[in-house]
Amino acid sequence: MIRLVTAPTVEPILLTPAKLYLKVDNTTDDTLITEMIKASRQAIEDYLGYKLITQTWDYFQDEFTDPLIPNIYPLQSVAWIKYQDADNVTQTVSASDYNVFTNTFPAQIKPVVTTTFPIEGDYPAAVNVRCVVGFGDATADIPQLETILRAIKLVLGEMYENRENVQPSHSAVKLIPNCARKILMNLRSFH
Numbered sequence: 001m002i003r004l005v006t007a008p009t010v011e012p013i014l015l016t017p018a019k020l021y022l023k024v025d026n027t028t029d030d031t032l033i034t035e036m037i038k039a040s041r042q043a044i045e046d047y048l049g050y051k052l053i054t055q056t057w058d059y060f061q062d063e064f065t066d067p068l069i070p071n072i073y074p075l076q077s078v079a080w081i082k083y084q085d086a087d088n089v090t091q092t093v094s095a096s097d098y099n100v101f102t103n104t105f106p107a108q109i110k111p112v113v114t115t116t117f118p119i120e121g122d123y124p125a126a127v128n129v130r131c132v133v134g135f136g137d138a139t140a141d142i143p144q145l146e147t148i149l150r151a152i153k154l155v156l157g158e159m160y161e162n163r164e165n166v167q168p169s170h171s172a173v174k175l176i177p178n179c180a181r182k183i184l185m186n187l188r189s190f191h
Contacts, residue, residue, distance in 0.1 A: 005058055006056035008053035009137070015030060015033060043175055047176055050073035056130065066110060066117060069109070071106070075107035075131055077102070081093040085119075099111075151176075
């Protein structure tokens with residue numbers, strides 16, 4: 001299970017270029033378009049299976065594994081690892097007791113040679129890893145930027161033009177038009 005802690009501070013596309021793409025020349029829909037930019041980025045991230053701009057997520061699993069592999073990509077760093085002990089008390093693993101390998105795919109967290117991960121209590125989601133993920137803090141840090149921006153614009157256009165047909169229960173990935181899926185196809189396995 002994952003849970004968003006801190007959203008990206010920027011979006012891959014700004015409001016002005018988005019409005020230009022949508023051919024909107026007034027401010028009436030600025031709030032709506034801003035929300036749709038975020039939703040478009042999230043749909044693309046869900047489709048690709050990785051996060052674009054730096055953001056912080058909590059990753060949970062029931063027990064420690066060696067290696068520990070947070071299922072959020074690309075991993076930049078680990079802020080901390082916490083766990084519930086046998087008495088259901090939250091403990092923090094010392095950062096000196098583990099190494100984070102971000103140069104592997106998937107990224108791995110392993111205890112240092114002289115130690116092992118502690119024993120967690122028998123509780124659901126007993127292990128919590130706070131992960132900083134994404135390619136970087138700026139749009140320019142995103143690999144294959146032009147392709148991804150094109151796909152975000154296509155999703156944005158679809159959302160804007162057909163907003164009355166979008167139901168809250170629809171998966172964001174279902175909103176991705178086929179033309180966007182085609183240009184993103186080769187990037188799905190890229191991490």
